[in-house]
Amino acid sequence: TRARVNQYLHFHHNWTRRLSEELMAPHVIVAVLDQMRGVESLSHIVERAIAPDKLARGRKTAQHVAGLIEAGYFRDDARYLCTPEPTIADIACYEEAAQLRWAGLFDFEGFPKLTCWLDSMQELPFHHEVHLYNTTLGDILSEPNTQERMASAMSACLAALAGCGVHVPG
Numbered sequence: 001t002r003a004r005v006n007q008y009l010h011f012h013h014n015w016t017r018r019l020s021e022e023l024m025a026p027h028v029i030v031a032v033l034d035q036m037r038g039v040e041s042l043s044h045i046v047e048r049a050i051a052p053d054k055l056a057r058g059r060k061t062a063q064h065v066a067g068l069i070e071a072g073y074f075r076d077d078a079r080y081l082c083t084p085e086p087t088i089a090d091i092a093c094y095e096e097a098a099q100l101r102w103a104g105l106f107d108f109e110g111f112p113k114l115t116c117w118l119d120s121m122q123e124l125p126f127h128h129e130v131h132l133y134n135t136t137l138g139d140i141l142s143e144p145n146t147q148e149r150m151a152s153a154m155s156a157c158l159a160a161l162a163g164c165g166v167h168v169p170g
Contacts, residue, residue, distance in 0.1 A: 004082040008073060008089040012096075015065050019096040022048065023058030023105050031145045055105070055141070062106040066114055069093065074113035079120055086124060094121045098131070104139035129164050133157035 026049040029036065033049055036042045048054055073081040081089045098118055100106040108115050121127070128135075136153035137145070158168055 001083050001087075005087050005089045008081055009092060011068075011072075012089075012092050015068060016093050016096045018061050019065055019100060019106075022061045023055075024096075024099055024103060025049070026051070026054040026058065027103065027105060027140050028145055028150075031147045031150055059106055062100060066097075066106075066108055066111045069097075070111045070114050074117065080117065086121070090117075090121060094118070099134050102131075102134045102138060104141040126164060129157075129160040132160045 025045060029045060029049050033046065036046050036049075051057065069081075078084070080086050081093060097108070097114070098121065101108065101118065108118065133153045133156070136156045137149055140149075143149075161168055
C-alpha cells in the first residue's frame with residue numbers, strides 16, 4: 001500500500017501537477033498578469049497565460065493525464081487511487097483535478113472511474129469548507145478571473161475555515 005501511494009506521489013510531480021500548470025494557472029493568473037509581466041522568473045507562466053491556444057493545449061494535457069490516471073490507478077472496482085480508503089495520494093490528485101471542473105475548464109467526460117472518484121471525494125469531511133475558494137471563484141472560462149473575484153473567494157474560504165476552528169495567519 002505504501003509503495004503504491006509513494007509511486008502515485010512521484011507520478012503526481014511530473015504528470016498530475018501539469019493540470020494546474022498548463023490548464024488552470026493560465027486562466028487564474030489573468031487577474032494579476034500585469035504585475036507578473038517583466039518578472040523574468042515568471043516569464044514562462046506569462047507566456048502560457050497569453051498563448052492563444054492555452055485552452056486547447058491545456059485540455060490536451062488534461063485528456064492525456066486523465067487517461068493515465070484512469071488506466072493506471074483505478075484497478076477493478078477500486079473507489080480510491082491506491083487503496084480502499086482515501087490516502088494522501090487521493091488528496092494530492094483531487095486538488096489538481098477537481099479545480100478544473102469548478103473552473104469550467106475540463107469535465108472529465110469519458111473517464112467514468114475518474115468521474116466517480118471525483119464525486120466520492122466530495123463526501124470527505126470538511127470538503128465544502130476547504131474548497132470554498134474554488135467553488136466561489138467558479139467558472140473562470142466563461143467569466144474571466146479578476147482580482148475582485150479572487151479576493152471574494154478567499155474571504156469566503158477563510159471565513160468557512162474559521163468556522164471550523166482553523167486559524168489562518170493573515
